[in-house]
Amino acid sequence: QVHLVQSGAEVKKPGASVKVSCKVSGFTLNELSMHWVRQAPGKGLEWMGGFDSEEGKIIYAQKFKGRVTMTEDISTDTVYMDLRSLRSDDTAVYYCATQMGITTDWYFDVWGRGTLVTVSS
Amino acid sequence: QSVLTQPPSASATPGRRVTISCSGSGSNIGSNPVHWYQQFPGTAPKLLIFSSHRRPSGVPDRFSGSRSGTSASLAISGLQSEDEADYYCAAWDDSLHGHVFGSGTKVTVL
Numbered sequence: 744q745v746h747l748v749q750s751g752a753e754v755k756k757p758g759a760s761v762k763v764s765c766k767v768s769g770f771t772l773n774e775l776s777m778h779w780v781r782q783a784p785g786k787g788l789e790w791m792g793g794f795d796s797e798e799g800k801i802i803y804a805q806k807f808k809g810r811v812t813m814t815e816d817i818s819t820d821t822v823y824m825d826l827r828s829l830r831s832d833d834t835a836v837y838y839c840a841t842q843m844g845i846t847t848d849w850y851f852d853v854w855g856r857g858t859l860v861t862v863s864s
Numbered sequence: 865q866s867v868l869t870q871p872p873s874a875s876a877t878p879g880r881r882v883t884i885s886c887s888g889s890g891s892n893i894g895s896n897p898v899h900w901y902q903q904f905p906g907t908a909p910k911l912l913i914f915s916s917h918r919r920p921s922g923v924p925d926r927f928s929g930s931r932s933g934t935s936a937s938l939a940i941s942g943l944q945s946e947d948e949a950d951y952y953c954a955a956w957d958d959s960l961h962g963h964v965f966g967s968g969t970k971v972t973v974l
Binding site for chain 2: 778780787788789790792802803804805838843844847848849850851852854855856857
């Protein structure tokens with residue numbers, strides 16, 4: 744059974760960066776493809792990017808390219824999402840999730856509890 | 865603005881059936897399977913339906929999914945008060961080369 748534990752809430756000023764972590768247990772990162780999804784207050788879900796097992800690399804949503812970096816630390820089974828040049832509309836709950844499925848038939852099976860990032864001056 | 869379009873709300877009385885639509889295009893639903901997530905306020909989404917019509921272990925068979933052309937739907941039969949939640953569809957989009965979500969539908973049990 745996969746279990747995902749995310750880092751705590753953050754408050755950042757506009758223009759700053761935030762790094763959210765997600766520690767995996769129950770499986771090793773080598774066995775999983777991890778993704779990030781965010782949800783602004785009162786809004787819907789938005790995929791940010793993650794490890795595409797078909798391409799063997801991390802892919803990002805066009806909207807976030809150049810501003811987000813997702814990394815993995817295999818030694819600690821932890822994934823990170825680094826978002827730069829924060830704006831007020833980046834205020835959201837950020838979720839990590841495991842990807843299941845193959846080719847383009849993939850979906851998010853297990854989710855972390857979310858990390859609230861608040862961007863405010 | 866979401867790539868996949870859902871009605872903002874749906875409702876029915878307990879025991880009835882409610883259906884939620886998800887409208888897309890040829891580059892997403894028209895070419896790829898659809899998945900559905902259930903989300904209660906203040907909690908993480910939960911996978912409800914994958915590969916358009918398959919249910920993960922533990923999901924009641926009251927929930928069913930289908931896909932036809934560039935649209936998909938989620939049906940909840942025998943509606944229960946505990947089904948009151950937000951529901952999101954999702955799919956891979958070939959043109960965007962990314963995963964897209966629907967705008968979400970809030971289901972209310974009257």
